[in-house]
Amino acid sequence: MTPDIHPVLELLHVSKTYPGGSVKAVDNISLSVEKGAILALVGESGSGKTTLLRTIAGLEVPDEGSLILSGQVISEGRKAVPVHKRNIGMVFQDYALFPHMTIAENIGFGLKGMTQAEKKRIIEETLALTNLEENPGKYPHQLSGGQQQRVALARALAPKPEILLLDEPFSNLDSILHDRVREDLRKIVKATGITTILVTHHTRDALSMADQVAVIHKGRLLQMDAPRMIYNHPVSGYVANLFGKYSCINCIRTEGGMQTPFGKMPAGNTEISPRMSRLFCRPEHIIVLKKNSPQPAEGSVLTGVVEAATFLGDHVRIEVKPENAQKARLILHADTFYEPGTNLRFIIRPYKFVDFGDPEAE
């Protein structure tokens, strides 16, 4: 029997324009989130990700579209279930802790309609889950930024919401804390099994923390996929560029593949549509072959000349151009510094034929 995977949250054609606004902050977004998944909403400043998160929370009412939470319509057109009646937990960017309450009191704040003993048990469980057992009697100002964030998280998790929403969870943390908090946060929410949606403009956080990444641009959903798909199979130059450096070179269709300025690349199992006219790859997918190394079993050997090399600590960034053409250029990462003018043999794996190019031109 296949497992019963069903969406906890569905958004259907949701749009929102702020009063007096000339453009839609959220423009016809439809998506669904499966139970227990972590979804990251990623986009540049002003792309509409916070508006979308606030719409899910019930803090903004959409103009059009509907939201369905666990099979119940919570918003349809301008009619919406109010915030406190949605079983949703939210962690705000500034944590919004109650300064006059202890950590334990902050965590217990949302626990209503239960006995004192039950409340105490849940607070203790949540303190343990979020590694805060040592400080239940302290006040927020006595804690570090990372600890304050865990209190905010614990407060949101204690009532066992159907969905947890996190607004820019890493924005107030220094870069050293940042990576640790990201790992802790993923562990904690995965331990609870609570479906989580977070907003971030750090693409690395989205790729490492989420099960699904939704890329938002000018209020629209450009792509929603697993992190590896977003990184390796972006649908446009804009998405490709948002997640890091890439090369995109013009090709001419030939029998069984494409002719690049560096050599011929086979189509493999992929069908090349007439619109595809470029090869896309990330820098780390270009592997330089050692001198005199034999032809690898898989992959065509390409050739080019080093145009520039920049030492970047853990790798060297190399720009390589074709031997007999000036225009095309690839960017790759290598572990060796090659002097400009060096002839290189390399393979590209994986690669993809695409119908997009330079994002500036899109």
Ligand SMILES: Nc1ncnc2c1ncn2[C@@H]1O[C@H](COP(=O)(O)OP(=O)(O)OP(=O)(O)O)[C@@H](O)[C@H]1O
């Ligand atoms: N309260 C508001 N009133 C009017 N316009 C708003 C309001 N909040 C946001 N906007 C506008 O809506 C659009 C989307 O903003 P939103 O805050 O959702 O983007 P964002 O992707 O979360 O950006 P950031 O990362 O900077 O928070 C922007 O054009 C913004 O100027």
